[in-house]
Amino acid sequence: MNDIEPRDFIRKIIYDDLESGKHAEIVTRFPPEPNGYLHVGHVMAICLDFGVAAETGGRTFLRLDDTNPGKESPEFVEAIKDDVHWLGFDWEDRLTHASDYFDRLYESAIQLVEQGVAYVDSLSAEEIREHRGTLTESGRNSPYRDRSVEENLDLFRRMYAGEFGDGEHVLRAKIDMASPNMNMRDPAIYRIRHIPHQNAGDKWCIYPMYDYAHGMSDAYEGITHSLCTLEFEDHRPLYDWFLDQLQPEHRPRQIEFSRLNLAYTITSKRKLKALVDEGVVSGWNDPRMPTISGMRRRGYPPAALREFVKRAGVTKKDKLIEMGALETCVRDVLGETAPRRMAVLRPLKIVLTNYPEGQVELMEAMNHPGNPDFGTRELPFSRELWIEQDDFMEDAPRKFFRLKPGGEVRLRFGYIIRCDEAIKNDDGEVVELRCSYDPDTRSGTGTSDRKVKGTIHWASCAHAVDASVRLYDRLFTDANPNAAEDFHKVLNPGSLEIVAAKLEPSLASVDEAVQFERLGYFCRDSADDTVSTHVFNRIVTLRDSWAKLEKQAMQQQG
């Protein structure tokens, strides 16, 4: 427990409950429905649920909220488990399913019938909707609302026994059809579904609804604080109603907080699924996806995601957080942990005309400028090198301190070179540069302490490793695609660019995320990289104040 850490309103409640002695231990749960992949929005909930319990020495359950078979599958539960673990949290032996409680839930439903607060309705779904009224008009009681306890008991048991088809009957809570809260207008508790269940097999043909199953599952597990998002605020009276009726041993408290929305991306499971199904992306774990598995494949460190939601905070105000906030967290983590390497994304060949043909020197390079513990490595240097196309400009502005005709630049960890001649093809494009190097300026050991303004990265043509590098950009062109009429219209056509890059030799085998100096952070693509074909993902670019200046200049020109 840390008294200095600022506490959000939920932590205040929880710490108060601990101090007042209301609870001796905090028990929370993270309860996703296994009907899709987890995304950034869930990271907030996971960190809150597991975080607050861990901080107070409590426990957290990972509960698969699988009350709606047909939409749920074991594939999703496995993905959810992987994602939560990867994020850095452990439920130990507390992996449960709402379906683990189906027997108890059924028994308690019978109790509700016996208490006269639940009844079997035989209206069709459509009729029930008509009877529910509208936001401004109260609903009407179902003609079946006053069936006797005996008749309800008989009907409900026969629903359980499989005597009826889907939709013939439904068990409802008898509350108040005139309630201004729609959730209290006799909500359904059980529906008939003759389909097998991802965890319970084909034992059941009636399944409990979320509102009933969720609160009671919380109670069964001894959850002290049931944290969920704002849209369930209206459900709290119903959550409490079930607890009031059934009086379980433990009484959990539901507290709601706002969802976290990330700018330029979507977090609706339905829309994410559409992106996958329509082939807009390669799958749920496409590196452009805001899913946890997508961000993992992209190379975002779990610590960066945790830091991100921590900075975002827990409140009840709708959030639409800028992508830059997430990227800063990713850079902060990677900046400290990623070894530095060199790679050329868009190669332009240069020949050092005064460098001996066939000679190869090994240049010592630091693996991390701010941390000597990372050690050094050797880079082969030769007469023909690749440099970045963007690092040469024929008609360069004064402030461009990279390579230009007649100009000098330092090759990182190498020599200072001068551009003597630009060779062009028939289309007038620069295809090669003729340069000369200054032998007195070898990195570290140079006898000359000459300084030049710019330093650029490079790779030796004879030694470079070929790789396909995927450069990602935001998936949408609109800051809030969630609100767009049709998200297809705001898709960013340039969200993926693939370049044929030249890498320094050591990059042929790396498992961790690295920084390609001056470019950004990259990692091997876990799905497509093979021994023969190297495939890298750009995790995030480096901050680029030159690009910013260029952009401003462009805007000034119109």
Added chain:
RNA sequence: UGGGGCGUAGCCAAGUGGUAAGGCAUCGGGUUUUGAUCCCGUGUACCGCAGGUUCGAAUCCUGCCGCCCCAGCCA
């Protein structure tokens, strides 16, 4: 036009009657063989608006405005 929430700088967010923390972004400057990192500095926030209470209000009261959620046998 019913009910439930929310409104503090571009984006997040502290603050609960005593005269507006912090982070991200922005904009300057310094260091630098990554135009990165790092380090300094940088914001007149009509605290949604309008009244009121008070010596004093972002904080209390009243009215208004704006945004979000709810009419699944989804979660």
